Amino acid sequence: MPRMTGGEAVVEALKREGVEYLFSIPGVQIMGIFDALYEEKDLRLVVVRHEQTALYMADGYARVKGKPGVGLVVPGPGVQNALAAVGTAYACSSPVLLLAGQIESKDLGKDGGALHEVNDQLDMVRPITKWCKRVIRVEEIPGAIHEAMRQMKTGRPRPTEVEIPWDTIRSGGEVEFPGKEPLPPQKPDQKSVRRAAELLVQAQKPLIWAGGGAIVSDCSAEMKALVETLGAPVATTAQGKGVIPEDHPLSLGGSYYGFGPVRWAMPEADVVLTVGTRITWQQARPATALRSPQKLIQMDADPSMIAKNYPAEVALVADAKAGLKALAEEVRKMKANQGRWASSELEKFRKNHRQWVQEKAPLQVEIIKAIRKELADDAIFVCGVTNIGYWSNLAYEVRRPRTFITSSYFATLGFSFPTALGAKIAAPDRQVVCVVGDGGFMYACAELATAVRYGINLVTIVFNDQAYGSTKSDQLVNFRGRTVGTELNNPDFAKLAEVFGARGLKATPERLGKALREALDSKQPVVIEVPVPTLIAPFQIME
Ligand SMILES: Cc1ncc(C[n+]2csc(CCOP(=O)(O)OP(=O)(O)O)c2C)c(N)n1
Ligand SMILES: [Mg+2]
Numbered sequence: 194m195p196r197m198t199g200g201e202a203v204v205e206a207l208k209r210e211g212v213e214y215l216f217s218i219p220g221v222q223i224m225g226i227f228d229a230l231y232e233e234k235d236l237r238l239v240v241v242r243h244e245q246t247a248l249y250m251a252d253g254y255a256r257v258k259g260k261p262g263v264g265l266v267v268p269g270p271g272v273q274n275a276l277a278a279v280g281t282a283y284a285c286s287s288p289v290l291l292l293a294g295q296i297e298s299k300d301l302g303k304d305g306g307a308l309h310e311v312n313d314q315l316d317m318v319r320p321i322t323k324w325c326k327r328v329i330r331v332e333e334i335p336g337a338i339h340e341a342m343r344q345m346k347t348g349r350p351r352p353t354e355v356e357i358p359w360d361t362i363r364s365g366g367e368v369e370f371p372g373k374e375p376l377p378p379q380k381p382d383q384k385s386v387r388r389a390a391e392l393l394v395q396a397q398k399p400l401i402w403a404g405g406g407a408i409v410s411d412c413s414a415e416m417k418a419l420v421e422t423l424g425a426p427v428a429t430t431a432q433g434k435g436v437i438p439e440d441h442p443l444s445l446g447g448s449y450y451g452f453g454p455v456r457w458a459m460p461e462a463d464v465v466l467t468v469g470t471r472i473t474w475q476q477a478r479p480a481t482a483l484r485s486p487q488k489l490i491q492m493d494a495d496p497s498m499i500a501k502n503y504p505a506e507v508a509l510v511a512d513a514k515a516g517l518k519a520l521a522e523e524v525r526k527m528k529a530n531q532g533r534w535a536s537s538e539l540e541k542f543r544k545n546h547r548q549w550v551q552e553k554a555p556l557q558v559e560i561i562k563a564i565r566k567e568l569a570d571d572a573i574f575v576c577g578v579t580n581i582g583y584w585s586n587l588a589y590e591v592r593r594p595r596t597f598i599t600s601s602y603f604a605t606l607g608f609s610f611p612t613a614l615g616a617k618i619a620a621p622d623r624q625v626v627c628v629v630g631d632g633g634f635m636y637a638c639a640e641l642a643t644a645v646r647y648g649i650n651l652v653t654i655v656f657n658d659q660a661y662g663s664t665k666s667d668q669l670v671n672f673r674g675r676t677v678g679t680e681l682n683n684p685d686f687a688k689l690a691e692v693f694g695a696r697g698l699k700a701t702p703e704r705l706g707k708a709l710r711e712a713l714d715s716k717q718p719v720v721i722e723v724p725v726p727t728l729i730a731p732f733q734i735m736e
Pocket of ligand 2: 630631656658659662
């Protein structure tokens with residue numbers, strides 16, 4: 194058994210798990226891990242300017258790569274700074290490991306005011322992690338990191354946390370590293386698969402709803418096969434966008450707050466198969482809510498999600514990839530009728546939707562189309578909590594899975610720019626565009642320094658309405674126009690970028706396409722500032 198320090202054991206364990214990057218800010222309790230990174234080539238350290246960024250970057254990396262991202266922080270304030278990002282990853286079922294230092298083991302549990310002490314830190318992370326553990330002995334480190342990774346690679350992926358006192362990190366021990374074990378996907382119960390297949394084959398108008406769980410399980414090929422065998426259209430939540438290309442004849446695109454082409458399809462459907470979605474936003478408006486006698490077949494990796502928001506006729510607790518494969522095989526044996534939805538009918542739903550968005554949000558549609566036109570099919574779009582972001586759920590055509598990143602139900606203002614940095618690290622040769630508001634960008638604009646330092650050449654489009662726009666429009670729509678505390682003073686964002694050594698451009702919405710082209714060709718991080726007027730969000734529209 195090799196003898197090493199706790200810090201060395203952490204680094205070795207992470208490397209054995211295939212971790213390539215560690216996003217971090219140093220501090221006394223974790224210096225033993227930093228020291229173990231001296232001359233380390235395979236595990237690269239990315240040092241940022243706020244712990245929230247470390248964990249957002251880990252998340253952006255995880256969403257693009259489909260494998261865990263890791264952030265390393267000091268305890269107390271470091272962990273607390275990171276929590277909005279960990280919570281976002283939890284909401285998005287994203288595999289992110291929060292690796293945290295701890296106060297000296299002899300002081301644990303005393304609430305005695307040790308440096309960075311929070312008693313009890315585990316209580317802070319518990320509600321937003323799938324699994325968390327405090328390690329006390331060096332010998333426990335490899336097993337804890339391995340278990341954190343196993344938790345994220347099986348069932349529903351969600352963040353995990355491992356925390357280690359600084360004396361453990363600096364002391365030595367004999368450590369043994371667990372071997373690789375097979376992690377077979379969670380398969381559905383075959384009887385339920387047969388029952389689901391019967392319902393789908395007998396249905397007059399079967400409809401599929403896919404959510405973030407479908408993206409997480411990389412089930413696009415299996416989804417496409419099932420959809421085409423059944424002749425059933427697929428609509429998605431914002432998180433599920435791109436599970437099959439949105440220009441596929443059976444795609445009904447994305448939905449958001451009950452809007453989208455699916456609002457016209459849903460009332461006609463008799464059997465609905467959901468894949469990896471909580472079925473909440475579908476229920477937000479009468480048009481897209483499930484109603485008796487519509488039958489629900491619910492597939493989810495997380496058994497606690499089954500029938501949470503609507504009674505399920507058939508439950509398929511499974512990884513979506515394995516579940517859809519089994520279902521498609523069964524459906525094929527039964528020979529489903531084709532063409533139960535006429536293609537003209539589906540086209541009509543899409544046309545209704547296009548007309549509706551065009552009427553409600555003409556400027557946003559123009560902007561979103563201009564962006565789409567400049568981007569390759571595999572470009573990654575990080576959708577901030579901003580007006581253009583909300584409308585992108587409804588108007589940006591996603592053509593590949595894992596290319597549309599949102600903060601899901603957490604709607605975390607400030608997440609998009611730092612998350613996009615992690616996405617670009619994961620895919621340095623692909624285009625990465627972050628869409629953000631003037632309010633959201635200022636949460637982490639200091640990370641322009643990180644982008645410049647590490648050559649993370651993403652494009653950030655800042656939509657500047659000089660306001661916390663969607664809260665201002667909330668006041669306009671719901672509080673008789675009484676605007677209080679929602680207007681902002683901003684720096685010149687293009688100049689701000691230049692001060693950091695990045696590139697700054699300004700463009701009107703009409704000239705955004707040209708500016709974006711220039712930015713994408715640039716070998717630097719670029720910020721494009723686009724002035725926009727006060728705009729209304731989809732959730733402020735009643736019908
Ligand atoms: C962490 C967090 N704080 C507050 C909010 C509430 N909130 C939602 S949107 C918004 C305003 C966003 O302003 P900006 O980034 O400029 O985008 P805009 O709406 O103007 O397009 C606020 C404050 C939130 N979603 N998340
Ligand atoms: Mg704004």
